[in-house]
Amino acid sequence: MEESGNKFGRREILKGLATVPVLGFFAYGWYRRQRYDSYLKKSIYQEVNLDAENPVVLRKVSKEKQIRLGIIGTGSRGRALLKGAGFLQAEIIDQWIEDASENSNDKRYEEYLDQEDLNVVLNGVCDIYDVNVEKGLNAGANVDRLPSAGVKGTRAKRYRTYQELIAADDIDAVIIATPDHWHGPMTIEAAKAGKHVYCEKPLTWTVGETYEVRKVIKENEIVFQLGHQNRQTDSYFKAQKAFEEGVLGKVNLVEVTTNRNNPIGAWVYPIDEEANENNIDWEQFIGPAPWHDFSLERFFRWRCWWDYSTGLSGDLFTHEYDAMNQILNLGIPHSAASSGGIYYYKDGRTVPDVLHQVFEYPDIDLTLMYSATLASEKDRGKIIMGHDGYMEVGNNLKIYADRGSTRYKEKIEEGVINPDIPIFSFTPGMDHVDAITSPTEAYFAGRGLLYTYRGGKRVDTTHLHIKDWLDCIRGGGEPSCGIDAAFEEAMTAHMGTIAYLEKRKVFWDKENEQII
Amino acid sequence: MKNKSQIFWLVTLRVVIGWHFLYEGVVKLANPNWSSAGYLLDSAGFLKEFFYWLASDPAMLNTVDFMNVWGLIAIGLGLILGLLTKPALWAGIILLAFYYLSHPPLVGISYGLPMEGSYLLVNKTLIELIAMIVLMYFPTGMAIGIDSLIFKRAKKI
Structure with a gap:
């Protein structure tokens, strides 16, 4: 064999390039894999007519008038x-x-x-x-x-x-x-x-x-x-769209929860050292409530007493209810049952710290269940369960096909849909690394109560909600949580509270708009 | 390295490690949402502050991501083709050392990111790393690989 100068023998060249075909094999493998992945995605998208685009169209209202x-x-x-x-x-x-x-x-x-x-x-x-x-x-x-x-x-x-x-x-x-x-x-x-x-x-x-x-x-x-x-959270808009598109099939059960386990979460707020009878107008605080002598505890931790508070039902269930009312358009339930007690915070409060409420909607064949504890942080999420799929709603949205689904039966059998992997997941602002600090903040953030994303930027939902209100003042229209939604929220929460306090099932008389 | 079977299996080892690097790189390149941030922030062990620091600044993170993706691809190609085999091995060993040190399988440490096996001190990253050290002592690129064409005159094995 020739081994001098710049010339290589055939054997040397073969040895030198022997592994090059591996790249061809790699490229072919990559192509096959990509084709399979895109087939899976396309097949799922055909079923679930949703995309990951941000669903919110920002309204343009002139802000000229202060x-x-x-x-x-x-x-x-x-x-x-x-x-x-x-x-x-x-x-x-x-x-x-x-x-x-x-x-x-x-x-x-x-x-x-x-x-x-x-x-x-x-x-x-x-x-x-x-x-x-x-x-x-x-x-x-x-x-x-x-x-x-x-x-x-x-x-x-x-x-x-x-x-x-x-x-x-x-x-x-x-x-x-x-x-x-x-x-x-x-x-x-x-x-x-x-x-x-x-x-x-x-x-x-x-x-x-x-x-x-x-x-x-x-x-x-x-x-x-x-x-x-x-009402301003991206993933909730997406969830609403998914529900309307029928991705979940018929929804019969919705489960929402409160899972907190720290004093602030249980409304045991710190009492300001500088607070006293001279810098608090106690009579105005009492207002329509039954009279009680001056109490710093009651002033700072008022959520713990029915005298000023609406308890878990009014304070925390309403967040969950309104989210479900936004996504599923529930309205006021036909009936409510409720049970619970003061099981952990035996600090003189009158409102329960563990509470379960069951609301029936026979008109739409649906039960809304609420379960709350202020003494465990085990996250039980917010889940909308349909025959064909279920949805976990938070700041992220995940939709899974149900193993027993009729709609996805074929695709599950073909292996295109895996019931253990979400068929759709939506994570607004995914590239972002957050710096949310306390557990209570993380709790609120997970419920869409702190931040959402607009155009890839993290925005305070409270700001968007106020902006929505101001936009309607300036440009007309109904705010996203206007008086009708608010009325439904209040009546539903009151039904839960009455059922708890009176230890009975209460009903909504639709015609006369009365709780009976 | 006279024995043909020895050469064959050492080259095969080099090629499959190269394949693994190349695929890891190409997968990340193909995913526009991929970032090393989550991995870095999941770090533990004595160097974790360093890895947190890498993830702390967007410009730095971009550099880390870029170097990681293209580093993986370049190392993968180098090992498969036997092209600049030694520098590719060096780079690969350094990269794997980073991966290993950011997520060392120590007693009492658990990670947010899933791992596909059970490990105590030794994990697959470490094994791959040591396999690459072994390859450093057997310049297989000079036997089968483009290096043999480039460095032919310099040294014969």
């Missing part, structure tokens, strides 16, 4: 709503900047700066606790979203009573974030004064006031939004 806001209740939830509207205390921004300097995944300030300017001004703040008032006023003045060192805008006026705030001429719209027992009376007063209302959930504390609230809102033609910000 809306003048007032807020009643600037506790932690009220301040979260102010943040959604574009008003955040400088101290929090300071903290965020410090945290971000230590952890570059912490994008809270960056995201807040990206939050759309809604062209609103905060003209009035009403709270019965001086410390909260101060925080609310500081937030409202921070119009440029700056840290403490920055320049501030003018501070809103403080109102001692909500009636005065509502009556103010320089306020067009009111945000209500008070304890439950005040939602109804304040909404009624505001609607009568022709002020638009954004009210925290649940709509009402008693059944009776629910009718009145709906009546005055409709009569006065104000724009009303109930604070179920889950």
Whole structure:
């Protein structure tokens, strides 16, 4: 064989290139695999007519006219709503900047700066606790979203009573974030004064006031939004579409849950050291509730007493219910049964910490089950079960084919659909690495209550929900959780509570709109 | 390396490891949503802070992703073709060492990402790594591979 110069013998060349055919074999294997994968995908997409595109079309409404806001209740939830509207205390921004300097995944300030300017001004703040008032006023003045060192805008006026705030001429719209027992009376007063209302959930504390609230809102033609910000979550829109497309087949059972296991989750909030009888207007706190002597515990942890609260049914079930009402358009159930007790937090509370409620919808052949515990974090999710498939709904959406499905029977037999692997999954903003901190925050985030994604960016759902309300004030239309949805929410929650308290099954008389 | 069976099996070992690298690289390249972030953030062991740091900055993460994907592909091609076999082996060993050290199968550590077997200290990554070290001592590219054409004059085996 020739081995000199640049020439190679045939044998050498063969040896040198002997493994090249492996690449051809690799390419063929890759092609086969790709073809098989795309066949699987196509076959599934033919069945499940959904794509992974973001389903939300942003509405364009001119923001030219400034809306003048007032807020009643600037506790932690009220301040979260102010943040959604574009008003955040400088101290929090300071903290965020410090945290971000230590952890570059912490994008809270960056995201807040990206939050759309809604062209609103905060003209009035009403709270019965001086410390909260101060925080609310500081937030409202921070119009440029700056840290403490920055320049501030003018501070809103403080109102001692909500009636005065509502009556103010320089306020067009009111945000209500008070304890439950005040939602109804304040909404009624505001609607009568022709002020638009954004009210925290649940709509009402008693059944009776629910009718009145709906009546005055409709009569006065104000724009009303109930604070179920889950209405802005991408995956819920997707879930709704999937349900409407019949991907799940006939749905007979829906299971929703609350699974919390920490004092904050159980409403045992810290009591401010600086709080006392002199800086809390106790009489106004009591309002329509039965009289009780001054109690810091009751003031800060009001959710634990029926006197001011609607318990698990009004406070946490309503989140789950409204999400299902959004996806499945459930309406008010035919009947409700309920049981539970105070099993873990024997701290003097009157509302249960373990609760189960079963709602029947015979008209649509469906049962809605709610099961809650405040003493276990085992995540039981939110599951919509149909004959052909089931859906797990959270910030992500997963749809699985059911092994016994009629619709997918052939595809399952062919091996195209594997019941253990989702036939559709939707993860908004998938590329993103989050920096959500506490377990309670993670709980809310998983329920679409903290963030969702628009155009690949993480956005606060509360902000979107407030924006939706303001868009309707400016451009007309019904907000995504308007008074009819709110009425359904309140009545359903009340039915559950009455069934629990009276230890009986209660019914909804559709014709007369009465709980019997 | 006189024995033909020895050469045959050593080359086969090189080619299948190359195939594995190439496929891992091509799969990641074909998936637009792939990122090493999840893997890095799932790290444990004494180097975990380093791997977290790699994932902490988007620009850095992009570089890591790019180097990983194209590194895998280049190493895979090198091993299959016997082209620059030694540098490919070196690069592969370093890469595998990173994988191993980011997810060491130590007692008392569990990972979020699924693993396909049960391991104690020794896992498949480590075995593949050591197989590549073995290949370093047998320059198979000079027997079967393009290296034999390039470096023919330099050294004969």
